Amino acid sequence: MARELAAIEDMEGIVNGLLVGLSPSGRAVLMRKVARDWRKSQSARIRAQKNPDGSTYEKRKPLKDGYEPLKNGAMFRKLRLVKYLKSGASANEAWVGFVGRVAAIARVHQYGLKDRVVRLKGAPEVQYPERVLLGLADDEREDLLDLVMSHLDAKSG
Numbered sequence: 250m251a252r253e254l255a256a257i258e259d260m261e262g263i264v265n266g267l268l269v270g271l272s273p274s275g276r277a278v279l280m281r282k283v284a285r286d287w288r289k290s291q292s293a294r295i296r297a298q299k300n301p302d303g304s305t306y307e308k309r310k311p312l313k314d315g316y317e318p319l320k321n322g323a324m325f326r327k328l329r330l331v332k333y334l335k336s337g338a339s340a341n342e343a344w345v346g347f348v349g350r351v352a353a354i355a356r357v358h359q360y361g362l363k364d365r366v367v368r369l370k371g372a373p374e375v376q377y378p379e380r381v382l383l384g385l386a387d388d389e390r391e392d393l394l395d396l397v398m399s400h401l402d403a404k405s406g
Contacts, residue, residue: 279397280342281343282400284337285336286392286396287336287343287385287389291382291383292329292334295328295382296329298324300381309324328382334347345383346383347382355382358377359379359380359382360379361379363375363377
């Protein structure tokens, strides 16, 4: 995670240097494009059940009697919907994140925390495996940088 944050900070430094010449409204337009594309890439990766490093999510444990297994074992089908996975931007930043109750669920999986499987008093806590829902893979980082560069080329040309 520290490597990923350092890479994002490096990318921010490059992008900030390139954005100096844009007006605040021009930066806001670009940041909205970045946020939208970033959200799409995160959603696609979650759909593919992959961590940013390319490894697959650890499979769910088998469910107890009386519960139907997930179709094709797919996890986080709803989490990746626009209803829950939001993006936004201002002239100075772009962001992607989860909202509402699903933000807490995503946090547990993102960092591999302990949580109760069911919200009942006295329910046992379970250690969840780390499944990185939000993060930039190298190719996603390059795509976002290409988006910024093409936007800047269009503005200068």
